[in-house]
Amino acid sequence: MTEHGAPASVPAEGAPGSPPGSPVLEISDFSVVYRTPTGDVRAVDHVSIDLNAGDVVGLVGESGSGKSTLAYGANRLLRPPALITSGSVRYRGRRTAGSADILRMSPDELRQLRWREIAIVFQSAMNALNPVLSVRNQLVDVIRAHLRVSRAEAQDRAARLLDLVGIPRGRLKSYPHELSGGMRQRVMIAMALATEPEIVIMDEPTTALDVVVQRDILVQIVELKERLGFSILFITHDLSLLLELADRIAVMYSGQLLEIGSADAIQHAPAHPYTKGLLNSFPSLRGARRELAGIPGAPPDLRSPPPGCPFLPRCGYGTDACTEVTMTLAPVTATAGLDHVTACPFVGPDAPAVPITTASEEVTP
Amino acid sequence: MSDGREADQETQRGEVTSAAATHGPLAMEAISVSKDFRLGHGQILHAVRDVSFNLYRSAVVALVGESGSGKTTAARLLAGQERLTSGSIRVDGEPVDLSTHRAFRHYKNHVQLVFQDPFASLNPVHTVRYHLERPVRLRQGKRSKAEVGKEVTALLEQVRLTPAGQFIGKYPHELSGGQRQRVSFARALAARPRVLLADEPVSMLDVSIRLEMLSLLDDLRRRFQLAMLYITHDIASARYVADEVLVMYAGQIVERGPAEDLTQTPAHPYTQLLVASAPDPDNLGDALRGVGGNGKPRPAQLADVTSTGCPFSPRCPLAEDRCRQENPALQRISAQRSAACWRLDVAAPELTARTQGGGDMDS
Numbered sequence: 216m217t218e219h220g221a222p223a224s225v226p227a228e229g230a231p232g233s234p235p236g237s238p239v240l241e242i243s244d245f246s247v248v249y250r251t252p253t254g255d256v257r258a259v260d261h262v263s264i265d266l267n268a269g270d271v272v273g274l275v276g277e278s279g280s281g282k283s284t285l286a287y288g289a290n291r292l293l294r295p296p297a298l299i300t301s302g303s304v305r306y307r308g309r310r311t312a313g314s315a316d317i318l319r320m321s322p323d324e325l326r327q328l329r330w331r332e333i334a335i336v337f338q339s340a341m342n343a344l345n346p347v348l349s350v351r352n353q354l355v356d357v358i359r360a361h362l363r364v365s366r367a368e369a370q371d372r373a374a375r376l377l378d379l380v381g382i383p384r385g386r387l388k389s390y391p392h393e394l395s396g397g398m399r400q401r402v403m404i405a406m407a408l409a410t411e412p413e414i415v416i417m418d419e420p421t422t423a424l425d426v427v428v429q430r431d432i433l434v435q436i437v438e439l440k441e442r443l444g445f446s447i448l449f450i451t452h453d454l455s456l457l458l459e460l461a462d463r464i465a466v467m468y469s470g471q472l473l474e475i476g477s478a479d480a481i482q483h484a485p486a487h488p489y490t491k492g493l494l495n496s497f498p499s500l501r502g503a504r505r506e507l508a509g510i511p512g513a514p515p516d517l518r519s520p521p522p523g524c525p526f527l528p529r530c531g532y533g534t535d536a537c538t539e540v541t542m543t544l545a546p547v548t549a550t551a552g553l554d555h556v557t558a559c560p561f562v563g564p565d566a567p568a569v570p571i572t573t574a575s576e577e578v579t580p
Numbered sequence: 581m582s583d584g585r586e587a588d589q590e591t592q593r594g595e596v597t598s599a600a601a602t603h604g605p606l607a608m609e610a611i612s613v614s615k616d617f618r619l620g621h622g623q624i625l626h627a628v629r630d631v632s633f634n635l636y637r638s639a640v641v642a643l644v645g646e647s648g649s650g651k652t653t654a655a656r657l658l659a660g661q662e663r664l665t666s667g668s669i670r671v672d673g674e675p676v677d678l679s680t681h682r683a684f685r686h687y688k689n690h691v692q693l694v695f696q697d698p699f700a701s702l703n704p705v706h707t708v709r710y711h712l713e714r715p716v717r718l719r720q721g722k723r724s725k726a727e728v729g730k731e732v733t734a735l736l737e738q739v740r741l742t743p744a745g746q747f748i749g750k751y752p753h754e755l756s757g758g759q760r761q762r763v764s765f766a767r768a769l770a771a772r773p774r775v776l777l778a779d780e781p782v783s784m785l786d787v788s789i790r791l792e793m794l795s796l797l798d799d800l801r802r803r804f805q806l807a808m809l810y811i812t813h814d815i816a817s818a819r820y821v822a823d824e825v826l827v828m829y830a831g832q833i834v835e836r837g838p839a840e841d842l843t844q845t846p847a848h849p850y851t852q853l854l855v856a857s858a859p860d861p862d863n864l865g866d867a868l869r870g871v872g873g874n875g876k877p878r879p880a881q882l883a884d885v886t887s888t889g890c891p892f893s894p895r896c897p898l899a900e901d902r903c904r905q906e907n908p909a910l911q912r913i914s915a916q917r918s919a920a921c922w923r924l925d926v927a928a929p930e931l932t933a934r935t936q937g938g939g940d941m942d943s
Contacts, residue, residue, distance in 0.1 A: 498820040
């Protein structure tokens with residue numbers, strides 16, 4: 216893992232824009248496979264990443280890149296055929312003494328950890344909420360399952376949670392189908408915050424929403440984070456969101472991390488060709504119209520990954536040497552620290568742009 | 581809706597020329613199209629209210645709005661899948677007749693619809709071949725096996741699913757989201773349509789492949805001189821794809837104009853909200869501070885349904901008494917732009933000052 220001289224995990228201390236904090240979650244050398252009759256699918260392949268107290272770490276990748284598997288696997292929420300094959304996930308919270316490896320916890324310890332320490336906002340709020348329970352009962356359920364409080368106290372808390380996310384208290388009696396998509400997502404966020412967790416994992420919390428509602432919810436998430444001081448692992452396929460929201464961004468592809476850096480570094484000095492491609496994938500509303508390229512091709516089949524760099528078949532910079540490269544994260548330049556690391560030893564932030572297949576070229580018949 | 585609105589609109593209509601008109605001849609006209617849904621208990625939802633626009637061959641018109649604004653209903657009306665409550669639709673200058681099954685099938689030869697969700701719009705028990713052979717037989721009247729096979733291969737190549745032989749026998753679950761959406765495009769093209777209505781064709785897809793799909797649509801538009809309606813909630817993509825943008829709110833068109841102009845200098849407070857909500861890393865602070873006037877428009881709530889006045893007035897930071905009482909008609913701002921707002925002088929002073937200087941504003 217450390218052939219390029221980088222330790223497996225990359226702390227964010229001193230990263231621009233992010234206050235130095237101690238890591239609350241250290242995922243190191245973490246691997247998950249899906250065991251199938253035709254062989255293992257390497258969904259998460261030796262991934263190391265830290266989450267510091269009070270930070271927002273963004274995990275970006277395409278469908279099937281393993282980003283959700285990483286987050287759920289780190290909380291031991293996966294069922295067979297998923298199998299954790301290596302690594303450790305150390306959690307160090309304010310309420311817990313010392314740090315503990317989640318992967319070695321007993322069922323009892325896990326029960327105490329989940330939701331109390333690490334809560335999750337699931338992607339589809341309609342499916343994650345129970346359609347036959349009112350908002351009040353779902354919130355009370357969560358609160359009473361994890362905190363020792365009376366029913367009355369839990370109900371009071373549920374009402375205050377709705378205040379927190381800006382839903383009128385009258386909505387406590389509503390059922391999920393009576394709420395709009397944005398409100399349902401807010402209820403999910405309220406539920407995640409019910410036990411004042413140290414870490415909130417957000418799995419595409421705004422993907423199903425339209426832009427106006429999405430912005431409202433993101434603004435609210437940032438406000439709540441500032442007020443309550445939790446840390447966020449934000450999973451999305453939309454890099455443009457993370458550039459605004461995250462302190463640090465990890466780019467995941469085909470089960471591996473290709474680049475980690477501050478939001479600023481990822482935006483202005485992307486090192487990995489895939490990151491460069493992602494940045495050139497979304498139309499911007501302001502400023503001059505840019506030539507947009509996108510990333511042609513499709514992600515590789517994880518059942519039989521190509522040797523070397525998994526991005527090679529789609530990479531405009533690819534050479535023969537790429538088939539033999541070992542995927543380790545190293546500083547982007549000789550002078551750069553561990554704040555900005557990339558898995559590509561050949562291409563850096565200063566590399567000239569390579570014409571992949573630009574949109575305009577593609578449309579000529 | 582007041583009578584004043586209709587009268588106003590009569591005088592204003594036709595003064596604004598479509599930015600999409602430069603590419604090709606007129607293909608489809610929607611003329612004062614409306615659709616009401618009865619909700620029971622005497623309640624009526626005006627899903628589409630008095631919407632008029634034209635589609636031209638080889639040009640893209642984008643219909644932009646949030647969930648529930650009526651943009652999908654508008655597409656379904658144009659596709660002949662809903663009955664109009666009032667108004668009319670013309671294709672190539674001829675009024676559309678959907679009175680018989682036969683007429684509807686004939687109409688489908690000209691106008692095709694692509695749906696948002698490629699996971700739901702393909703039949704999971706049928707192969708790609710089945711999905712494409714059927715429309716080729718029905719729409720193109722091809723009979724012989726060899727002819728149909730050749731056409732299906734050509735269709736797959738047109739949507740860049742190559743080599744075609746590799747995809748033809750696959751079932752939808754064996755394809756990625758992008759590949760499925762390509763099959764949907766191929767199915768629509770099988771009818772050799774003149775008009776393609778694309779309802780959020782990329783919003784279910786990964787960001788990294790959206791551009792490729794949009795460039796494919798662009799390619800198809802040019803190659804087949806398609807008149808395209810691109811429906812989206814992402815105004816940034818409309819900037820890149822469309823010639824003309826129509827912004828829809830609560831069933832009405834509240835602003836229209838050339839894509840670049842409209843997105844760079846939005847006039848209507850709702851368009852300004854849409855633009856401010858688009859992710860923009862360079863401009864986070866400004867975007868969060870809200871748009872024009874003294875406050876930030878608040879998000880939509882169920883109570884916001886108004887029967888009188890401007891539909892955006894409950895959320896609008898500039899709303900005054902007149903906005904709550906009278907529904908504004910589209911007013912001309914420039915040769916190709918118009919917006920429906922009583923307070924344009926405050927919302928977009930630089931735009932209206934120009935117009936008033938030119939002396940071609942009615943009021």
